[in-house]
Amino acid sequence: MKFKFISSIIVMLLSASVFAGEAKMSVESVEGAKTVDTKEAKALFDKETLFVDVRLKTLSDAGRIAGSILLDYKNGGFTKKALMAEAGVDEGVVIYCNGLKCPLSAAAAKKAISWGYKKVYYYREGYPVWKKVGYPVE
Secondary structure, three states: OHHHHHHHHHHHHHHHHHHHHHHOOOOOOOOOOEEOOHHHHHHHHHOOOEEEEOOOHHHHHHOOEOOOEEOOOOOOOOOHHHHHHHOOOOOEEEEEOOOOOOOHHHHHHHHHHHOOOOEEEEEOOHHHHHHHOOOOEO
């Protein structure tokens, strides 16, 4: 009886951790945005498209895509006014965060689209993959 109870608790905890992990995964696409992989993001980088880092300042300070600007989503830095100070609604913006388990870039892309931005690129793989392949970071 005691064994069944402990087994049930272990199964519930494992299930909860699996569901929690799924909840943290970023969406594959954002309506109105173009999802880009790392190769496509690098092509946009080479065209000097604006890259917007929406991670926490501490993460961005530890390393970010070279030339990107920080508009910290969680602490209110990603606002229409802040984004418009960097790029007009007809200019391209590549929005990224900390990879596949970071939902911030998707949320920021949705907001940018709602503010009228027409060329929003959702870089889902984000900073970790960019750095891993050896593209420019600072």
